[in-house]
Each structure stands twice: as structure tokens, then as C-alpha cells.
Amino acid sequence: MPRRFVTLDVFTTQALAGNPLAVVLEADGLDDGAMQAIAREFNLSETVFVMPPDEPRHRARLRIFTPTRELPFAGHPTIGTAILLALREARPEGADAVAFGLEEAVGTIPCVVETGDGGGRARFRLPILPDYLGEAADAAALAAAFGLAPDDIGFGRHRPSRHGVGPSFTFVPVASPDRLDAARPGTLAGTSDGFLLYAPDTAETGLAFQARMFAPALGVAEDPATGSAAAAFAGVLMQFEPLGDGTHDVAITQGVAMGRPSAIALQVVVEAGGLRSVEIGGAAVIVSEGVLHV
Structure with a gap:
């Protein structure tokens, strides 16, 4: 029909x-x-x-x-x-x-x-909160998987981590937007549904990040915008950023390297030191x- x-x-x-x-x-x-x-x-x-x-x-x-x-x-x-x-x-x-x-x-x-x-x-507001999924692969293995050097991995307090909201993601902090642009699509077998590489967005104020998503396990070599990964990123922020109680607005730019720029709005509410809610907008x-x- x-x-x-x-x-x-x-x-x-x-x-x-x-x-x-x-x-x-x-x-x-x-x-x-x-x-x-x-x-x-x-x-x-x-x-x-x-x-x-x-x-x-x-x-x-x-x-x-x-x-x-x-x-x-x-x-x-x-x-x-x-x-x-x-x-x-x-x-x-x-x-x-x-x-x-x-x-x-x-x-x-x-x-x-x-x-x-x-x-x-x-x-929309998620009906679940991100799950911490355990330790990520070491920086050297992740760097090799995406064509980067080991010292390209990490910035500030951020280190590789794993979180999910249904789909599972490995989050790979990259030292700068330039090094993020240099990454090539890759994967590590048997680890996560997808890999979100992210760097601080130095052109923006406040909590702002540039990101790239590689998800060969889902049949997607590179994704222009990944709302589920942005939602799980709330877990990354709780792990590595000193977020106080209150509402925190986070800007995530993705897809630029693909010629399909995307703007994802993430809002995180923290109460009594714990994650209370996660909203995604766009x-x-x-x-x-x-x-x-x-």
C-alpha cells in the first residue's frame, strides 16, 4: 500500500x-x-x-x-x-x-x-538519565583508531569516558578544534555503538563544544548531528566539569567537517550535586x- x-x-x-x-x-x-x-x-x-x-x-x-x-x-x-x-x-x-x-x-x-x-x-526532556558505562579504552588506542597522536587526547579535566541513554557512546576529548578536524573516521571493535570526539569551542563563550560522531557499528561512518550522544554528554559534564546546582545551557556544534553544520542545544539541571534532568533542543x-x- x-x-x-x-x-x-x-x-x-x-x-x-x-x-x-x-x-x-x-x-x-x-x-x-x-x-x-x-x-x-x-x-x-x-x-x-x-x-x-x-x-x-x-x-x-x-x-x-x-x-x-x-x-x-x-x-x-x-x-x-x-x-x-x-x-x-x-x-x-x-x-x-x-x-x-x-x-x-x-x-x-x-x-x-x-x-x-x-x-x-x-x-524534549529525556525520560531517563545517562548511564555511566565504565572505563573507556586508553588514550593511545583511541588516538590510533582516529588517526591522532596520543597527546591529542584530553583537555582540562576531560579524559575518555563511556556513557549512554539507550545507545552507548565512547566520548573522546580532543585537545583543540584543529586536531578534531584532523581526525579520520574509525572505530574500536566491541566497545560502543558510537564514538563522539569533542573539543572546546574556543570561538564561543560559556559551555560550548565542537563534536564529530563516528558510528560504523550503526551503519553510519560519520553522523552530522547526534542528539542521543548530546544527551549522554550530560554524563560527561557531570564527570569532568565543576557544574554547580542550577540550570546549565550547553552549545554543541557538529557536522562542520562534513559540510552539514548542526547546532544542538543541551540543557542540564543539577540539584543537590546530582543530575536532575536533561533536555535537548534544535x-x-x-x-x-x-x-x-x-
């Missing part, structure tokens, strides 16, 4: 930048194999399949696939799908934002969306619409 799909560019306000996303609407009746095959056909970092929610008070249930496997949660699919669904639903006259829940395997994700002409901006624009005949 014909099924509508929409593609968006996420974590950007400009088409042909950010991270591309395919959203398949009316996905009822597709089995796991069909969804995986469609995601492989689109060959984007992720493809979302929209289904009726289990709880009627929520907006939709989402299933998210990379070209090689299903994910329990991902950030840019959540942002992009929230904006698309908000663009397509009626809202009370005068309302400048809409709020709803999206069901994903990790739980229900509350979203707030502001829309404009062909796009919008969304933010923009998206519609790029194309069509019909799948499968």
Missing part, C-alpha cells in the same frame, strides 16, 4: 544542512524486516516509522531504525518528527507552541514545539515529501 514519507534536515534552520531524517507516516502493517529494509533504502542515519500511540493521550508511537538496526531512542529523529507532527496538527487560535508526548522504547518523551513556515523548533526544516509503494 502507498505510504507517505517526509524528509527533514534536523538541528538546522537551513535545508541541505544539519542531519537528514526520513519519517514514514502510516507505518501500521509494516513488520520489523520491512522497516529495516526501508531504512536501508533511505540509507540515512535514522528513519522513523510513525504509529498510533499505545496511550491515546500521547501524539504517536515511534520506531527508529539506522541502516543496520533498531534504536530504543535517538535525538534527531525525536526533534524532526515532533516538528513534523506539530506542523500537521491543528492548534488553538493564538497558541504559539504545542506540547505532546512521543512514545519510544525508552519511555514517553515530552516535547514542546514552536512551528513556522515549513519548519520549527522543538525541545530546529528542523522539511526538505521533501513523497510516497513509498511498499
Whole structure:
């Protein structure tokens, strides 16, 4: 049966930048194999399949696939799908934002969306907090995997670490943006779903970082923007940054080396010295619409 799909560019306000996303609407009746095959056909970092929610008070249930496997949660699919669904639903006259829940395997994700002409901006709060996943590989092994020198790894208090929010990530601090640009895609077998290399963004004030994501295990050589890694990065900040109680806004720029610059807004709330909540925000624009005949 014909099924509508929409593609968006996420974590950007400009088409042909950010991270591309395919959203398949009316996905009822597709089995796991069909969804995986469609995601492989689109060959984007992720493809979302929209289904009726289990709880009627929520907006939709989402299933998210990379070209090689299903994910329990991902950030840019959540942002992009929230904006698309908000663009397509009626809202009370005068309302400048809409709020709803999206069901994903990790739980229900509350979203707030502001829309404009062909796009919008969304933010969501994670229903889970990042998990610490143990020690990372040593700096020399990580440097070799990504074409860097051992002394390129680390800055300030930051050392390699592992955290996750569903997908698991190894976070690799790199001494400077120049050395981050010099990294080449790579991996270490059997360690994490993906590797986020990050450096302090010396061109910005406040907590700001530049990042690159390599995820061959997910069928993604390099990802322009990775919301789930940005969410797990909250665990990195709690481990290595002297964050006091309060709300902390963090800017993450990704995808520059790929020619697809992406802007991810991370907000971390700390109470009584512990991580209380994590929010991810960003923009998206519609790029194309069509019909799948499968």
C-alpha cells in the first residue's frame, strides 16, 4: 500500500544542512524486516516509522531504525518528527507552541514545539538519565583508531569516558578544534555503538563544544548531528566539569567537517550535586515529501 514519507534536515534552520531524517507516516502493517529494509533504502542515519500511540493521550508511537538496526531512542529523529507532527496538527487560535508526548522504547518523551513556515523548533526532556558505562579504552588506542597522536587526547579535566541513554557512546576529548578536524573516521571493535570526539569551542563563550560522531557499528561512518550522544554528554559534564546546582545551557556544534553544520542545544539541571534532568533542543526544516509503494 502507498505510504507517505517526509524528509527533514534536523538541528538546522537551513535545508541541505544539519542531519537528514526520513519519517514514514502510516507505518501500521509494516513488520520489523520491512522497516529495516526501508531504512536501508533511505540509507540515512535514522528513519522513523510513525504509529498510533499505545496511550491515546500521547501524539504517536515511534520506531527508529539506522541502516543496520533498531534504536530504543535517538535525538534527531525525536526533534524532526515532533516538528513534523506539530506542523500537521491543528492548534488553538493564538497558541504559539504545542506540547505532546512521543512514545519510544525508552519511555514517553515530552516535547514542546514552536512551528513556522515549513519548519520549527522543538525541545524534549529525556525520560531517563545517562548511564555511566565504565572505563573507556586508553588514550593511545583511541588516538590510533582516529588517526591522532596520543597527546591529542584530553583537555582540562576531560579524559575518555563511556556513557549512554539507550545507545552507548565512547566520548573522546580532543585537545583543540584543529586536531578534531584532523581526525579520520574509525572505530574500536566491541566497545560502543558510537564514538563522539569533542573539543572546546574556543570561538564561543560559556559551555560550548565542537563534536564529530563516528558510528560504523550503526551503519553510519560519520553522523552530522547526534542528539542521543548530546544527551549522554550530560554524563560527561557531570564527570569532568565543576557544574554547580542550577540550570546549565550547553552549545554543541557538529557536522562542520562534513559540510552539514548542526547546532544542538543541551540543557542540564543539577540539584543537590546530582543530575536532575536533561533536555535537548534544535530546529528542523522539511526538505521533501513523497510516497513509498511498499
